[in-house]
Amino acid sequence: MLPFMLSLYSKSLLEIIEILEEQIVTICEHDIIEFKAYNPDLEDKKIIIHTYKTWLDLAQILKCKMLTPQVLDEEFVLMRYKKLSNDSFHAVDADKEEKYGSESIFAQIHKNEETSFIYHYSHALKNVNLNERTRILNLGVNNGDEFEVIEKQASNFQELKLLGIDYCHSAIEDAKQKFQAHNNVDFLQADIKELHSLELGKFDLIISIGTLQSSNLNLNEIFMSVVQNQLKPDGALILAFPNCRWIDGEMIYGAMMRNYNYSEMSNLYKDVVFCKKYLQQKKFRVTITGKDYIFLTATSIRK
Numbered sequence: 001m002l003p004f005m006l007s008l009y010s011k012s013l014l015e016i017i018e019i020l021e022e023q024i025v026t027i028c029e030h031d032i033i034e035f036k037a038y039n040p041d042l043e044d045k046k047i048i049i050h051t052y053k054t055w056l057d058l059a060q061i062l063k064c065k066m067l068t069p070q071v072l073d074e075e076f077v078l079m080r081y082k083k084l085s086n087d088s089f090h091a092v093d094a095d096k097e098e099k100y101g102s103e104s105i106f107a108q109i110h111k112n113e114e115t116s117f118i119y120h121y122s123h124a125l126k127n128v129n130l131n132e133r134t135r136i137l138n139l140g141v142n143n144g145d146e147f148e149v150i151e152k153q154a155s156n157f158q159e160l161k162l163l164g165i166d167y168c169h170s171a172i173e174d175a176k177q178k179f180q181a182h183n184n185v186d187f188l189q190a191d192i193k194e195l196h197s198l199e200l201g202k203f204d205l206i207i208s209i210g211t212l213q214s215s216n217l218n219l220n221e222i223f224m225s226v227v228q229n230q231l232k233p234d235g236a237l238i239l240a241f242p243n244c245r246w247i248d249g250e251m252i253y254g255a256m257m258r259n260y261n262y263s264e265m266s267n268l269y270k271d272v273v274f275c276k277k278y279l280q281q282k283k284f285r286v287t288i289t290g291k292d293y294i295f296l297t298a299t300s301i302r303k
């Protein structure tokens, strides 16, 4: 289908949003909508020039991917939005354990190559003094992506002992394959609900990214049990709560809640605040950072 071409440069952003919202519902998934806008590189104080940040935010709100704009001339660019599909891996009705397996849409995601993930994860690792955290546990490790960052960032990687847990068989097999050359890295296919009975002892650092809010887990219960039974009193914790969805490989800002067709963050705030308050009572210093993933980083004030 031929792209729509609209001329929107003389309009306010509010008008542009209304027009694009009306148009987007009329086109099919993966169709492209095009509109003429002022070239964001222009420096003309007499007109309002929208930035690429504005256009990128708008693309995400409209559930579109922003394609490379075409420079028409010094004054104008052609903005191009591609409508994303409705489905995401969140909606996939796969086996619950294989929902995030090696054959899933999730396996095609490279979150370590997304600025708003890797920047904040890497900072969280620095903030917990990674090199001093000998025993490290990752809950919901999937294919081991998060250990790859530790491998790059720790100056004493071989001296650390890492254990990753996930109930997804194919993801754990991928992780084992990835780290087969490292005898200090182990992976265990197990259910987080059974963690206490695995008798793994206590850890210096526990990481869990995008996992503890899973519908099969009771976050408050699991979280308190992990802190009481798996974390050393002077240990550290890095939790990340998704504030995004993945659609067609795109990380779309904003947590999604059942029964809402727009981003709604009540659950996200409730869970983050619960974990923060609990850790503060247990004498941890807690910081909250991030954007598409909200990172809660906790270090003991006993240390």
Ligand SMILES: C[S@@+](CC[C@H](N)C(=O)[O-])C[C@H]1O[C@@H](n2cnc3c(N)ncnc32)[C@H](O)[C@@H]1O
Pocket (backbone or CB within 6 Å): 097, 100, 111, 139, 140, 141, 142, 145, 146, 165, 166, 167, 168, 171, 190, 191, 192, 193, 208, 209, 210, 211, 214, 216, 217
């Ligand atoms: C959204 S994915 C996040 C994976 C990885 N941390 C990341 O951010 O890319 C959630 C992971 O937790 C695992 N998981 C969910 N519930 C689990 C449970 N009860 N026991 C073990 N693993 C679980 C899933 O198999 C999946 O790999």
